Amino acid sequence: MSFILASRGGIAIGETAASHWLHIVPWGIRKLARYVKDKYGNPPVFITENGMDDPNKPFMALSTALQDNKRISYHRDYLSNLSAAIRQDGCDVRGYFIWSLLDNWEWNSGYTVRFGLYYIDYKNNLTRIPKASVQWFKSFLGQNEMLSE
Structure with a gap:
């Protein structure tokens, strides 16, 4: 497999997250899962870190910071592509872990x-406050739990 850069012909292949090196390309996870299946005989795969970042704007209202709709769209779109890789392409993906549960120091x-998924208030005793994505994930997991019964 040749490595693909974040742009083709000078045009970005996906939207950039807050970090300039992190591009949002949901179809890429399905393509990667199929590649692993074909190249390595469909081993069990656990995706241990997948996510995107938002800029930390210290003067933004907390209510605005908690509305992380871009993160919700990110995981919805990646999980949709991953579901297609599993259900339609037969990829043996067994786990998907969010990057990250809590805001933290990025190296x-x-x-x-x-x-x-949880906002950490660095100025208020590291208080943890759920963002909108927490409720979305609870709902998402509840729906998928019903599908597996």
Whole structure:
């Protein structure tokens, strides 16, 4: 497999998250799952970190910071493509873990970005506050739990 850059002919293949190196390309996860299946004989796969970051804007209203609709769309679109890889392409994907549960210090960006489903209030005793994506995931998991019964 040749490595593909984040752009083709100078045009980005996907929207950029807050970190300039992180591009949002949901169809890529399905393509990658099929590649692993074909190249390596369909081994069990666990995706251990998948997510995107938002900029940390210290003067943004908390209510605005908690509305992480871009993160919801990100995971909805990636999980939809992953579901197609499993159900339609027969890929043996057994787990998907969010990057990240909590906002934290990012090794390359410090506290300038936020990856978490939970907002961490760095100025108020590290209080954890669920973002809109937490409720979305609860609903998503509840729907999929009913489908598996």
